[in-house]
Amino acid sequence: MALKRMDNVGIVVEDLGRAIDFFRELGLELEGRAMIEGEWAGRVTGLGNQHVEIAMMRTPDGHSRLELSRFLAPDVVADHRTAPVNALGYLRVMFAVDDIDETLERLRTRGAELVGEIVRYKNAYRLCYIRGPEGILIGLAEELR
Template structure:
């Protein structure tokens, strides 16, 4: 897998959120023109992407903000975790509580609670920018 793409309403906020989570901005650029329109199937599209990477590991997130046409925000704007489609992105963290505290100023809100899975993990779901569900897992043993 090369990357997972996520459409966001505020690219700066999403980059700040995922940077605080420990990802690095690999690059940022506008995407537009006939080749892009043909690829995504949207005539007249203009967007900007930010490619985020995990340091010293494979896997990237492509964050995209559409300038034209504007992104469609479905109703309801925030779906529950059991909605069909991309479910969530999970990150392994060393300190779940500390990570939550760092992400809260960036708009992170718990979906449920921090829970313990046996003696193996602390787990939680949280909402980030544009309602994205992010899961955190801290390995205990």
């Protein structure tokens, strides 16, 4: 059997509305919101009785999704939002954008902060990392033509 696709990347947040607004500003579309709870959900995650509000965000091309989750129960047990770029585990989500400068300016109105600086990689890309809502690490890549 072959892998079909990557379905989504999940990010746990405290303020779901703020995260939705930020990723909408980036260009993702809200596909839907839902409450996830019940015995089946706890069996999947291993958390037992859980109550989670989620929002599924979709990229404009329809190929990728970002699942934003706010845990109501059980309580969040760890916080890696301020971990440096070289921390173990999931690092960041990288988005391809048309204009990195314009995108960064729009996202700054939603609280985004540039981590280092915008750099040029050969004659292929302009790249940067930003901290988005709640310190989430996000990469932006502008393909040079």
